Amino acid sequence: MKELPADVLATKEDKRFATTEIVADYRAQRLACDTLLEIGCGVGMQTRSFAETCKKVIAVDTDKRKVIFARKNCKASNVDFHVGDGLKVLESTEADVVFCDPERPASEGQRKLSSLQPDPTKLLEMCEEKGAALAIELPPQIQQVSFPAELEYLDVGGKLNRLTAYTGRLARSSASVVALPSRYRIEGNKGEGKEGHVGEWLSELSPAVVKAGLVGQFGEGVSDGKAWYVTNKLQNPFVVNTYKVLGEAENVEEAVVLLKKHGFGKVLLRLRVKPEEYWRVRKQVEADLEGEKQAALLEIHQKLYVVSKV
Numbered sequence: 539m540k541e542l543p544a545d546v547l548a549t550k551e552d553k554r555f556a557t558t559e560i561v562a563d564y565r566a567q568r569l570a571c572d573t574l575l576e577i578g579c580g581v582g583m584q585t586r587s588f589a590e591t592c593k594k595v596i597a598v599d600t601d602k603r604k605v606i607f608a609r610k611n612c613k614a615s616n617v618d619f620h621v622g623d624g625l626k627v628l629e630s631t632e633a634d635v636v637f638c639d640p641e642r643p644a645s646e647g648q649r650k651l652s653s654l655q656p657d658p659t660k661l662l663e664m665c666e667e668k669g670a671a672l673a674i675e676l677p678p679q680i681q682q683v684s685f686p687a688e689l690e691y692l693d694v695g696g697k698l699n700r701l702t703a704y705t706g707r708l709a710r711s712s713a714s715v716v717a718l719p720s721r722y723r724i725e726g727n728k729g730e731g732k733e734g735h736v737g738e739w740l741s742e743l744s745p746a747v748v749k750a751g752l753v754g755q756f757g758e759g760v761s762d763g764k765a766w767y768v769t770n771k772l773q774n775p776f777v778v779n780t781y782k783v784l785g786e787a788e789n790v791e792e793a794v795v796l797l798k799k800h801g802f803g804k805v806l807l808r809l810r811v812k813p814e815e816y817w818r819v820r821k822q823v824e825a826d827l828e829g830e831k832q833a834a835l836l837e838i839h840q841k842l843y844v845v846s847k848v
């Protein structure tokens with residue numbers, strides 16, 4: 539369960555979908571303006587931060603109970619709360635910026651724009667007609683966004699946390715990634731990384747950088763199918779793990795010999811094994827090893843690498 543400030547009034551379910559303070563503060567800074575319309579304010583977590591950076595905030599949600607909670611959670615005098623359909627309120631409001639954190643199904647096979655409420659495409663159309671700039675939160679797993687926007691992926695503490703699409707005059711590039719709390723930012727065009735060769739070091743990049751398609755900005759790298767590793771030792775806020783490469787093996791048996799030689803007893807596997815097979819394979823690898831010293835075994839380009847986290 540997400541940690542919200544102790545004074546926040548919210549049910550367990552509200553907390554699950556609520557915006558965390560660190561994200562809300564960052565976005566409020568980026569969207570500071572005179573009049574901001576927030577559609578889908580929920581229990582008001584993002585609203586509290588907008589109240590600090592915008593002159594006037596109009597916050598709307600279709601759920602009456604949430605708006606009652608939001609009023610208790612945000613007592614700032616520059617915020618007007620409404621119960622109703624945000625699209626209707628938008629028709630009669632002059633806002634500089636519209637922000638929307640839409641409702642999404644709790645789970646779905648593949649995330650898509652059409653499952654979001656209100657409909658992002660309709661919302662963008664209306665904002666364009668009214669001359670308001672739209673920023674909209676989207677599920678970070680979404681594969682394709684059909685309208686032009688800066689897709690900004692947020693990394694919080696090394697993990698992929700949020701995707702916000704900034705449209706029109708709010709967009710600064712086509713893709714970006716920001717690390718919180720440092721607010722270190724990288725921007726550019728989404729693209730493939732340049733393939734390199736495994737050498738002495740591997741620096742694993744944040745999954746937010748991978749999602750943003752900005753791995754190419756870090757120099758040559760390699761992928762194990764999930765993560766992207768820059769092939770040198772890099773000091774950067776987006777490096778989540780640095781590994782020293784201790785040896786290369788053609789198969790698990792050869793890898794075990796290397797692991798024994800270096801005195802490892804535990805091995806984190808990053809091999810292409812099915813999740814249900816993970817512990818069977820791991821026990822097999824660790825069967826002949828002794829001690830608590832831990833290594834990782836990475837599979838890159840059909841080769842296995844014994845690496846140690848530094």
Ligand SMILES: C[S@@+](CC[C@H](N)C(=O)[O-])C[C@H]1O[C@@H](n2cnc3c(N)ncnc32)[C@H](O)[C@@H]1O
Pocket residue numbers: 552555556557577578579580581582583584598599600601604622623624625639640641642655656
């Ligand atoms: C993910 S939640 C927002 C959470 C919010 N950022 C918070 O911190 O509590 C999405 C919200 O959108 C609201 N919603 C869905 N369709 C809407 C619409 N057409 N107009 C206004 N609100 C809507 C839902 O009731 C829900 O509270």
